Amino acid sequence: MRTQRRVRLISGLTALLAAVGLVVLPPSGGAGQARAAEAEDSAFTAPGRAGRYDDFSDLRVTVHQTRGLRGQGVRISWTGGKQTKGSFESNFLQIMQCWGDDPSGPRREQCQFGKIQAMPDGIRNRGLASSLVGFQSGEAQFDPDENEYPFAPAPGDPTQGEKGWVPFRPVSGAPTTGPNDHTYFTQFTTNEQPFLSTGPDGTGEAVFEVQTALESDHLGCGAVEGAAARSCWLVVVPRGEHDANGQLAGNNGLASSPLSASNWANRITVKLEFEPIGASCPLDLRVRPVYGSEILAEATGSWQAALCESKDVSFNHIRQGEEAARGQVGTGLGLTIAPVEASEDSDKVVHAPMAVSGLVIGYNVEFPRSSKQLPRLRLNARLVAKLLTSSYHHDLPGQGAQRGDLPKENPRTLRHDPEFLELNPEFRQGWPPELNMPAGIMVPQGNSDYARMLWRWLQNDKHAREFLSGKEDPWGAKVNSHFLALHLEKDDAISDFPKADPVSYAPDPRCPEMKVDLIDYRPYTASLHDSGLRARKGYNGQKAGADCSSDPRKLTGDAQPAGERFQLALVDAATAARYGLGTAELRNADGDWVKPGTTSFNKAVAGMKKGPEGVLDQDPTLRTEGAYPFTTVIYGAASTGLGAELRRDYADLIRYAAEPGQQPGIEPGKLPPGYAPLTGELRSQALEAADELAEAQPGETAGASSGSSEGGSSGGGGTSGGDAAATGGAASGGPEGGASGESDSGTTASPAPGGAADGSSKDTVARTGPLTPEKILGIIRWVLLATLIAGIVGAVAGPVLLRVGSMRAAGAPGSHLEGNSSVPQGGIR
Incomplete structure (x- = not known):
């Protein structure tokens, strides 16, 4: 059946890309930690101005987070506008992200705009979302103030010629050569929002996707230059009832581009400050891989920088399916929802609650x-x-x-x-x-x-x-x-x-x-x-x-x-x-x-029953008042057969996660939005597990304490969608880097760099399955070529290659793969 063939093909391509491409990806969040989309502490409100034809002086636009940004959604709201007429015929906002070093704001050539193809129902002129600005007198889009990019009449026939257009000039590289030049961004990768409506009360709001240099290298936002990360701009162009030529919008609505000189003169600019992109930890630290559930990825990204400041170790979360993670507990810490099934003669596996969240x-x-x-x-x-x-x-x-x-x-x-x-x-x-x-x-x-x-x-x-x-x-x-x-x-x-x-x-x-x-x-x-x-x-x-x-x-x-x-x-x-x-x-x-949230998560946890290894049976069918059915408790699982130094490092991670890492907040080291703090009982269980892991004696086995449960080791091989893991013993890294090894049979191979070289070599788990690595999207363009080599070298080079790759990734050109079924592109931090 063709569908089955397609699934196998996609799985194969996914495995290939992950196997060769993950080692050089930067750690999650870099120095920039998890930030809520509603970080009101840095909200900024900017006023409108009186234009030549329309008065926007009552308009107030609030960007609800302007500092500590990464690739995320940012809430934007406004008051003092006029109600949008019809299907964006007049009175609406157009928003774009720009780069620019001038403290007064960016030039229009520095803005990511003009690639949207899908027009809202009722839009009669695509010029509203284009970079075309130079037209002949008498055309609806003609702007008498457009002197920089005017219409260029053909020799001998002034009625024919070339329309003027605003080129995009990237932070580095050559400018675009035409309005249909997709070198830097496309309709699938751009974040421009040309059509934002205002309600009858003059207010409106939207969520804007802010992009860093990982998602849009041509803007360079967050790329480190000297001691600071590059800042960028949010530009809002309010549109009233007059077009660039001064005429009132008729039945066909407005026609001219926001980049046209008269419209651009009404712009509102807000500076955006980004967290630095790159490795958050020094290169000379020990690298400890953490495998498994991506549900914990936002938290591990937040904790990492705080940990490497206080410890001589860097933890890199390799996102992969929980089944694959359970197969990695003999080489590192696995993040899982269901418990590890250990055979009686295997080294004992401890389970430490790390965080509470939900699907x-x-x-x-x-x-x-x-x-x-x-x-x-x-x-x-x-x-x-x-x-x-x-x-x-x-x-x-x-x-x-x-x-x-x-x-x-x-x-x-x-x-x-x-x-x-x-x-x-x-x-x-x-x-x-x-x-x-x-x-x-x-x-x-x-x-x-x-x-x-x-x-x-x-x-x-x-x-x-x-x-x-x-x-x-x-x-x-x-x-x-x-x-x-x-x-x-x-x-x-x-x-x-x-x-x-x-x-x-x-x-x-x-x-x-x-x-x-x-x-x-x-x-x-x-x-x-x-x-x-x-x-x-x-x-x-x-x-x-x-x-x-x-x-x-x-x-x-x-x-x-x-x-x-x-x-x-x-x-x-x-x-x-x-x-x-x-x-x-x-x-x-x-x-x-x-609805999912701290209260409904906590009610669900309170109703869960303990299963094998003390792991809660996360049963979505429990009759618990107010409980969210898809509440998850993510556990860190590790074998007591790991090397002593490795066990101590993972115990430190567990202790941090259980104590300072449970304080909600958007600062580095805290628990980001989307998680509920561990209950007192879960926190105590985590600390006990950390002590047991750190103090374990060689030869401790699972014995009769190991068992199975309804929520136990997943049936069938493979990992969750977008998962990353290595097969055939090759080194592999996730979006945060790291290294792993596993044989095709599913049994553990040689431990990861810095692993249990001095510990037990016993099998750790009874069952594992074949691994399907993650199909990474939005990875910087040159990495796709460079990692063909890095994937081979990484099997030998270990953490050093991983750390260097993390640093290099920040400033590399981005990927713009238009036409891929996996678009839109976006770097995963």
């Missing part, structure tokens, strides 16, 4: 023809089951309202489902049927503990279980029949998200061989982090068209336009907070509608 369904949903975000979204188990089984017609590729082999009774999309409308009645009115179409739900590829938790929730919900088994819902909808053979309603070993429908279609009859299948149309993401970034951008990476004229021919896709975004994604709570995503309310087993 969430994040969303970026806008009201129609508006930038206003939906404040609440509710999903029950059966709706989630429909999304995961491609049981909505428009979650399958094709044309027309009815697609694939789905029954005609199945709704077009989630938004058209009567069950969804009962839970979210605000969608019954004011939502045009052809706009704001949900783009399915983004999920990572591969196996994970959190995927097993989600399926466990569905299988224990009566209505979801019956739907998955083939029973129709009260409105006549049935599960996609291609998923029935998987027995999702009862398979207690499932730990991934299959895409089983083989449907495909050719979007253009001129090249019938170019077919779109389910993985093209609803692609996997590389990780939970990648899911969150795509949701913020409003583009899940789907391909729905074909370019028959390109060489070679290719499938194509577009982001959802402003005012029409409806993105759902499976993410962790900390990533949702980082990118300013909404989080869906879910109904727990007690019948409560619950």
